[in-house]
Amino acid sequence: MRPGDNAMPPLHHAGLCRGTAGGQRRRNHGGFLKTDVLIIGAGAAGLMCAITAGQRGRRVLVLEHANKVGKKILMSGGGRCNFTNTGATPANYLSANPHFAKSALARCTPADFITLVEKHRIAYHEKELGQLFCDGSSKQIVRMLLDECAAADVTVETGCSVQRVRRTPQGFSVLSARGEVHAESLVVASGGLSIPSMGATGFGYELARQFGHDVLPTRAGLVPLTLSGKHQEHYRELAGVALPVVETRVGRQAFRVGLLFTHRGLSGPSILQISSYWQPGDDLRVNLLPDMQAGAHLLGQRVARPLAELKTVLGDVLPKRLAQRLCGQWLESRPMRQYRDAELAQIGAQINDWPVTASGTEGYRTAEVTLGGVDTDGLSSATMQSKLVSGLYFIGEVVDVTGWLGGYNFQWAWASGRAAGGVA
Secondary structure, three states, X not given: OOOOOOOOOOOOXXXXXXXXXXXXXXXXXXXXXXXXXEEEOOOHHHHHHHHHHHHOOOOEEEEOOOOOOOHHHHHHHHHOOEEEEXXXXXXXXXXXXXXXXXXXXXXXXXXXXXXXXXXXXXXXEEOOOOEEEEOOOOHHHHHHHHHHHHHOOOEEEEOOOEEEEEEEOOEEEEEEOOEEEEEEEEEEOOOOOOOHHHOOOOHHXXXXXXXXXXXXXXXXXXXXXXXXXXXXXXXXXXXXXXXXXXXXXXXXXXXXXXXXXXXXXEEOHHHHHHHOOOOOOOOEEEEOOOOOOHHHHHHHHHHHOOOOEHHHHHHOOOOHHHHHHHHHHOOOOOEHHHOOHHHHHHHHHHXXXXXXXXXXXXXXXXXXXXXXXXXXXXXXXXXXXXXXXXXXXXXXXXXXXXXXXXXXXXXXXXXXXXXXXXXX
């Protein structure tokens, strides 16, 4: 049996299909629907691919098993959609092949997407570090994409699952809840495993394996870290305490953004960023005062405030609850004049390089992305087309390309979608 000849078993429960954009494709005399490009998944990557292919005059049908399109778009950025990052470069992505994303990202830049946003008169702002958000609602981005689909005569069907995919001499035969669809090109934009409550499944990975592609091990990315045992007990009372800027580090990789203590462990942008690099057993360090040489500050405070206790001095530069916990659990608090130079230097060094022993992550339930996925060795970096099966494409999160927090993953979705849509 050759790769791709075997039928795919049912992966989703069948449901009613509802069209949400574009024109209708007529069934031929054989009873099946025929289209040029069939896209599985109406998320960011799938919709951008559909728009691009439709603008080339291709007949495009998009099937989405969920009850609405763009669910991740809708929930992203606190409902305002962090739709891109002006500083996106290949260096902001993790992949077994760090060079794979270069081609697509170079041909679809943040400026290109901004032009589309401005065309639809969607107001936006830069929050920080190049992160662009809608002034209003993420619904505006979804509406923009659907309007572009409609203008390109793209048909989008929601609540429409896929039960089987076969290779045919003319392309592909897909059995869906809508019926059988024949297409010259098949684009898999089904996403990863993150946030299963929104309908995430391993569909794309199973389909890739069916056609002979390797799928690299997957794990949760951009996800809070958990603590256990005594480590959790030590920090539990700090739940809700936030630090606006820390530096988290694993090996040579470091991020300088905020941190939040939770009942389960650690979260906040700094932790979410480093979680994509951290694995169980890795040495995780947190610089609690990244803009200060803590030892030198403490030596200065001993001169300026000899009677003040250490917890009071630390409480002036750290959240008071954190300062009290550090002194109550790890650092003995006494008047500053009672500390020797070496003691203050050591305390300062600890604060600038605090060890944290994480036990795991919160998993796909709260992860923003999925690390790993379809091996890029089997794909063209210029078109996202399979090197094994002509006319088959994989785009977006299902591929082993994962961006940092801050709009980078949406930029990959736009870029990979446009790359495939330009040729599919």
